[in-house]
Amino acid sequence: MLIPINFLLSLICLLLLVKRWQAGWVWRGLLLLCLIHSLNAGISTLLDSAIWHKLQPVTGAMLPLACLLALREQQGKPLRYGLSVLPVLLMAATVTGFPQAIDVLMPVIWFACAGLMLTSLKAGSDVLPTVALERSVPTVKTWRWLAIMLIAVALLDVAVSLLVNFASGTGVQLLLFCGNLLVCAVLSLSLVLAPANPVQPEPVLSRQPDTGDHDILIGIERLMQEGLYRRTDLNLGLLARKAGIPARRVSAAINALRQQSVSQYVNGWRIREACERLRREDGTVIEIMEEVGFLTKSNFNREFRRVCGTTPSEWRKFASEQTELTR
Template sequence: MVRQDEGRLGLFPLLVGAFALQATLSGLNWSLGWHPVRLLQPILAAVLPALAFVAFEHLRRSGRPDPTRFWPHLAPAGLVAGLVALRREPIDLVLFAVYLGYGAALLRMGRAGPGALAATRIGDERVAHRALVALGALLVATAFVDAAVSLDLAFGGGRLAGTILTVSGVLWLAAAGYAATAAEGSRPASEPDAIPDAPTSSTSPTAPIEAGMEAGPPEDAAIVTRIDLLMREHHLYRDPDLTLERLARRAGVPARQISAALNRVHGRNVSQVVNEYRVAEARRRLVDTREPVTTVMLESGFGTKSNFNREFLRVTGMSPSAYRRSSGGTSAEAAPAVGTQSPAPTS
């Protein structure tokens, strides 16, 4: 993850590193009996959920992480450090509250849907959203696992504590590490201040925005028309790192308003609408050129083959290769317009 980020230690690589360090400290304590690590374990344990929350919160906005937004979340770790030095009895109760609280906060963030993660690539926001929900659920589950260990130590002599911590620690490290890695992969590596204008081309995909438009507030039509012009005249969909926040900044419209307008007008989310422009471009290239399918995929703005194949099948009902073999069935100009697909579930 650090290598992919060109040597920068972002929040999610830092989170995975903290997971690994905590697992190492747990092994030193429970497997090797090196008890000095007990001074550090509860402090790091209080940092993990706070760091997870800040990392996912950062997926809601672009730019470099602002350290000042993280300092307040160090308060639980500071409280635990004080308890380690003065009185250890309340530590388990404090950690239970910290994990349960941050887990609930992540799940509450997830209720806003994938569209709330405006700094993720369009097309990857669902992956990041699933990772967010998974990590929130893991934090809640960890709160109760730690409570079970505390009860076993208090009333059962600690006979099961080692086994519970070993099993839960391995599962936690694997699941949380995977979730953090998936979320990190959904975020563009670069954070430009502005998206450069692409040259206007006469071969932009056909996408009359009026087709299939449903009734809605007048401002919705204005927003959707603005997005359509940016797509057709400036080809923003060709940017594989396009995010909802970048699109909003370019359109001069808040991200939430764009999501709501596209949902009301087209009955689909931002990712589906943008991918329909990409599919229209891919259909034209498949019919009019001899470019390899992978080249068509990349030039149309798709970043992964799986997303390309899935969205192409959703829009056309066939794979890209089958579409090319059939010569597209119709000309590129006759491709279905954005907004004419049957409504799909929105989020």
């Protein structure tokens, strides 16, 4: 059952690799690694060859490291190539010289990468300056789920090792089946996160507010008044470039003076216009949603409820009733 899944996933990786070739070399590397790992997993199941079995731990160690590098690039952080290569070299040396240590080293690498990913995502949607604000929240959630799955795979790896060493391998096949499914899920999420266009990151670093925050916010609000928030492709990097201010300062100023993330701040402008248009226009909710800058109805409804405490349809009905009472 797992063989066709691995080969099907390999085909999907290949198609995405061709389609998203312009996404940048880090993402090309991640997609290529997903292709090699899933293909190797299928071949290893079919062929009892030492070469394929030795390659699998190396690609397995590279996978969480590639995910971490891809996240760092999307966050606009420097890519630490040396730290990423060392675990792979260590795994390759372990496979050839001391294979008994593979079961210890593999979960350590996966746990470490997952922990670093979760730590870097603590600040929420503002840590992804190149992602459109409309997609920043679900993208952060997807990255968190990916990190959690890395931890789950590592835990299963530890459980398999314990069963083999202390319980004569009882239940190993079931855990391996679950582990392979989780790895497939990790690969699938990696594919979902791969951008269609090149990533041009701008670093976002947290800092204490300073006296220039008010001036920065004045400039940002001038852009909002000009309707910049209506752009569906708006992200922190684009907002910073329009304002001529580093992205980290834009984010810090909005956080300090509005106690909001950049995504919440921009969506607040969108919701205010949507409220006004729902009150005085007859257009459908979907039409108004798209014209103020939202791409999906689910995100529009969620943000509308966050700001107004109700749904767009309920708000329109209430506003209509209030208008009738004042006539």
